[in-house]
Amino acid sequence: MTTAPAPHFPVVVVGGGQAGLAMSRELSVRGIAHVVFEKHRVGHAWRTQRWDSFCLVTPNWQCLLPGFAYAGADPHGFMPRDEIVAYVESYARHIEAPVREGVAVTRIAPAPGGFALETSEGAVTADAVVLAVGGYHRPNIPRSAERLPTGILQVHSSAYRNAESLPEGAVVVVGSGQSGCQIAEDLHLAGRAVHLVTGSAPRCPRVYRGRDAVDWLADLGQYELPVERHPLGAGVRRKANHYLTGRGGGRDIDLRRFAAEGMRLYGRLDGVDPGGAMRFRADLAANLDGADAVYNGICELIDRHIAEAGIDAPPGGRYAPVWQPAADQPQDLDVAASGVSAVVWATGFISDWSFVDLPLFDGSGYPRHQRGVTAVPGVYVLGLPWLHTWGSGRFVGVGRDADYLGDAVAAHLAAQLGTDEPVRRSA
Incomplete structure (x- = not known):
């Protein structure tokens, strides 16, 4: 009995979020057949x-997926969650992305001439693979959480929906990055007693000298700043994003003001x-x-x-603290x-890259790459924060990265076939 060969694709894109869809579009315009597994x-x-109250923290005009720039009536507004979902779904339809939803890729390994992939629908092979799965794979909850009393509900920020979904009583929010600060504000506005455990995340003004700070920073080329030119170099990839919000038309988040209004603030969690x-x-x-120093x-x-x-x-100015911790801060x-x-x-x-059985990671488990091109020929990463620039993990920059990788993929496939023509084979 002869076993039928596994379906073959010139390119497999793993992940159907904005990064995977942007990659799909760039492959399509180059005439390269591919599939997107989501x-x-x-x-x-x-x-x-x-x-529920989530909004983008960057203005709508920065929604610049390739060939599908924001065309709504509020370019300087901030899309709420459901509109963001609709934008991404509309993009997938607009570019006619060959997405196969509900298909998980469980292993990627070398194979003669390319790669073998195991999926929830069976095995496939590919000449090239683009990993567009981002870097946020599994919620990170410290083991010390196990010491909290069993009667206290514990949820990760990705599972939080609204104040009403939590039992009555005070709420501790651990972490003062974008999510932590915005969830703390959501609870605070709902009248809940909030204890916020802070970290070293920086903050950013929302509006300064008559314009949104994002507009000014875009004019300054900050979203095109390559990681090599950042003072921290690749170390910036481990830094938290600035906190501010797009809620209510956009505003600063000032933890000191929250404290003056009754929110309890603490230093970094040291244990339980x-x-x-x-x-x-x-x-x-x-x-x-x-x-505040970053803000100023x-x-x-x-x-x-x-x-x-x-x-x-x-005229401009500088932020002056409206509250200071007491000397006997708990x-x-x-x-x-x-x-x-x-x-x-x-x-x-x-991050969980355990499904990738290829030698492309550093000692911390992060994929080694140069602008998304890994050391394994034919394997690429896309959608990671600071993949190439500050805008890489955002709607504003992922298309530029996808365009660069589109050329890299085309060159790789052409080299395999010994031709300068793009590949147009289909599965």
Whole structure:
């Protein structure tokens, strides 16, 4: 009995989010046959891992997927969650992406002349593979969470929906990156007692000198800044994003103002005692000061640009703290005695590349690459933060990266066939 060969594709794109779809579009315009395997549905993360009041923190005009720029009536507004999902789904239809939803890729390994992939629908082979799955794969919750009392509800930020979904009582939010700060604000506005555990995330002004700060930063070329030119180099990939919000038309997030209004702030979580008390580092003041320093540094950058370009703009200024931690700032919190009913872990994600059985990772498990091109010929990564620039992990920059990789994939396939013509084979 002869076994039928596995279906073959010139290119397999793993992941049907905005990165995978942008890659699909760039392959299509080059005449390269391919398939996109999406484990869930197009727009899955936007649909299922964002809370009800979630909005983009970047203006709608930055939604620049290749060949599908934002064309709505509010370019300087901020799309809410459901509109983001609709935008991504509309893009998939617009480019007629060959997406196979509900197909999980469980292993990628070398094969003669290319790669063998195991999927939930069977085996396939490919000449090239693009990993467009981002880097946020599994919720990161510290093991110390196991010491909290069993009666306290614990949810990761990706599972938080609204204040009403949590039991009555105070809520601890661990983490002051974008998600943590916005969820803390959501709970605060709903009238809940909130304890926010801070970290070193920086913050950014929403509007400064008459324009959204994103507009100014775009004029300054910040979203095109390559990782090699950043002062931290590749280390910036491990840094938290600036916190601000697009909610209510967009505004700053000022943790000091929240504190003045009754929110309790703490330093970084240092652990949980066996009895369930959370312990914090004595770094709250440093965390707040560091975030404000970045905020004011962005204002200074914009000021210099305005002065050098001779732009007529309203006067600027600097943020002055509206609240300071007390000298005897608490360094622990007995959650049971404080009426805490829930903890939201806004502590990020862990990357899980275990399905990729190829030698392309560094000692920390991060894929080694140069602008998305890995050391394994025919394997590419796309959609990672700071893949090439600050805009790489965003709607504004993923298309530029996909265009670059489209040329790289075309060159790889042409070299395999010994031709300069793009590949037009289909499965």
